[in-house]
Amino acid sequence: MSEALGSWIDGVEGSSLPVDDRGLQYGDGLFETMLVRDGRVRFLDDHLARLDLGRGRLGIPLLPVDLRAEMGAALARAPQFAILKLIVTRGSVARRGYAPRGVVTPRRVLTLFAAPPLPATWRSGVDLRVASLRLSTQPLLAGIKHLNRLENVLAAAEPGHDAVFDSVLLDTQGNVIAGTMTNVFIVAGGRVATARPDRCGVAGVMRGIVLRECAKLGIPCDQGEVSLAQLHAADEAFITNARIGVVPVRRVGEHSFPMNEIALRLADHIEALDA
Secondary structure, eight states: OOOOEEEEEETTTOOOOHHHBBBHOOOOEEEEEEEEEEEEEEHHHHHHHHHHHHHHHOOOOSSOOOOOTTHHHHHOOOOOOEEEEEEOOOBOSSSSSSOOOOOEEEEEEEEEEEEEOOOOGGGOOOEEEEEEOOOOEOOTBBBBBBBOOOHHHHHSSSSGGGGGGGEEETTTTSBEEEESSSEEEEEEEEEEEOOOOOOSBBBOOHHHHHHHHHHHHOOOEEEOOOHHHHHHOOOOOEEEEEEEEEEEEETTEEESSOOOOHHHHHHHHHHHOOO
């Protein structure tokens, strides 16, 4: 990611956190990575809804501010295409230890980055690999975008990761869950399918938009277990996240995909949404 254009902590421009912040000490918090276009956050309602879901799951208190208003300083500085990352931690504590006792107020960290659009070559698809790391199962944390992302870090550090766009992550049963920074979809016989993030993985905002827009477009879409064999045998595959939108997959390892019709249809449809 490019150099930060600015950062704000609890609404004040700066770049230093107290050492007793629980996000720093324990990864006790959540984050959202949001695309900014022409000074507007794309799909902001969806991002804030997922943040609120995670906040409730972790038991982090309600934020004492209007996040939309607090984003104003960052958005005023944003170039035409940018990324705005929001981190919410449980805040600082009055005593050490894992138990969140004596917590003061949740802390907000906003950071703005320049983010030029993907090159037009993405329409022909990107290459992926399958990571050696297997995701552990924790239903309480599944779906939410919490700060504990060490599995993704280790997968992205594997040899071969830098030679592809992303690495596919499997669970301990060998099912396809997601990429290190994306959600993964397959298309077989005209039906779209993706993993249900109820045991591990992240329910990406763009993933949810794809599910929603598939229903509107009349494209059958299933959530459930997706095996590696199903991925390899699919007619199409595509990946999603808030920055890239919908991007076709050209190849996973030695397996290539003969089509990208539905992926491109969804990509163009979602790109045109006013959100």
